[in-house]
Amino acid sequence: MGRANKGEKHSEFFTEYGEGSRYDIQEVIGKGSYGIVGSAIDTQTGERVAIKKIHDVFEHVSDAIRILREIKLLRMLHHPNIVEIKHIMLPPSQREFKDIYLVFELMKTDLHHVIKENNDLSAKQHKFFLYQLLSGLKYIHAANVLHRDLKPKNILANTDCKLKICDFGLARVSFSDAPSTIFWTDYVATRWYRAPELCGSFFSRYTPAIDIWSIGCIFAEMLSGKPLFPGKNVAHQLDLITDLFGTPDAESVAKIRNEKARRYLGNMRKKTPVPFSRKFPNADPLALRLLERLLAFDPKHRLTAAEALTDSYFNDIKKAEIEPSIQPISKLEFDFERKRLTKDDVRELIYAEILEYHPEMCQEGLHDGGQSTFIYPSGVDRFKLQFAHLEENFSKGQRSAPLQRQNVSLPRERVTPPEHKNAEHNNDFGRGEEKSAHLFKSASISASRCVGVIPKEKSEEEETSSEVKSEAVDESTQKIAVLQR
DSSP states (O other): OOHHHHHHHHHHHSOTTGGGGGEEEEEEEEEETTEEEEEEEETTTOOEEEEEEEOSTTSSHHHHHHHHHHHHHHHHOOOTTBOOEEEEOOOSOTTTOOOEEEEEEOOSEEHHHHHHHOTTOOHHHHHHHHHHHHHHHHHHHHTTEEOOOOOGGGEEEOTTSOEEEOOOTTOEEOOTTOGGGTSOOSOOSOGGGOOHHHHTTOSSSOOTHHHHHHHHHHHHHHHHSSOSOOOSSHHHHHHHHHHHHOSOOHHHHHTOOOHHHHHHHHTSOOOOOOOHHHHSTTSOHHHHHHHHHHSOSSGGGSOOHHHHHTSGGGTTSOOOSSOOOOOOOOGGGGGGGGSOOOHHHHHHHHHHHHHTTOHHHHHHHHHTTTOOOOOOOOSHHHHHHHHHHHHHHHHTTOOOOOOOOOOSSOOOOOOOOOSOGGGGOSSOTTTTTTGGGOOOSOOOOOSSOSSSSOOSSOOSSOOOTTSOOOOOSSTTOOOOOOOOO
């Protein structure tokens, strides 16, 4: 690139309002203890996006590491059924920033709301949903990543029935020689979708099968319209599982390394399995046969995502000619997981991730050895004002227009957003199959799941893994340390 062209590019980038002038914020669509989400239009492309402000990122190191982990993973994972970070705002100062502004593709709702508000989902929709989830999960597992918190609220949805997996804050990269793959805490998923081996430390090493169990629970919820195992605590969770599948055999119980969990199941009264045809009387028999293989009690007997996709249940799904592929993620990318990090350490690592979305700045950082303390022109200051204004009105139940800036220079011409932006995915599964049933009753937008990072607030119905809370396999079981968010 010539010096003149490079100068023009920099002058265009460093405008008075910085990159913030690129996005025209429309309204608040979500709010939680993590921050706030606003819908916006990218004035350069006309695309509708979600801008998520995460405030006080470094207040707790554990939360900051989680955000770092998710940003890094989403930079590497590129699949039509995985949410995409489109851009991250450049902070004005490398060493002093506290908030992060993430730009995501805008999705209308999440699968939790779709299931809750649509009691007449068709058999074709059930199949198309499951196919997309397994396709995304096959890709994730090929990268040696375990999601570990799959549930309907972590699956975004559009009215064209397209699904995208989000929220990788609890995900881990599995390395064969890493002790962390063996000693992960049991509390790595919302209880209702938690595999049995996570309920009582059943096995010494967790595998991709924990995600397969979660997908099975989600699919069962699609079929029946309600959660399959809504346990009130770990003991109740195991009771519900064994009520459906019967008491596990002696061989499976013998594998349990937690003594109290092993004793609890060993002393359980004999239960006989309930046929899936009785539990789901209106479901496709092929769907139920596949569901049973996804929900095997012993993880060794569960299908992999790749195996499940070849099941005859999907014979009439139009497959993509070329599926996205990925190599296992390098251990070096997650070397920080092995270290004890300070807030400044995590801030530096997150800033390095942000620079991946700012190649010009990344080059400057290489030239000066990363020692620059220059405060760069940034859209963050203007976004702070706009988000504060929108958040204030949102808390009052109002959806007012954002504060309008006073233009010193000529405003850029707005680009009219296309009506159907998502039609250009290469991996467009089932194109045209479900034209008559693509509009859901629920057009609501998930207040907490428009993008990938989990809010910190607790649901009244579910326990999330961020809660520091002891659980029991029986009334007197020992307390277990829980992963902090």
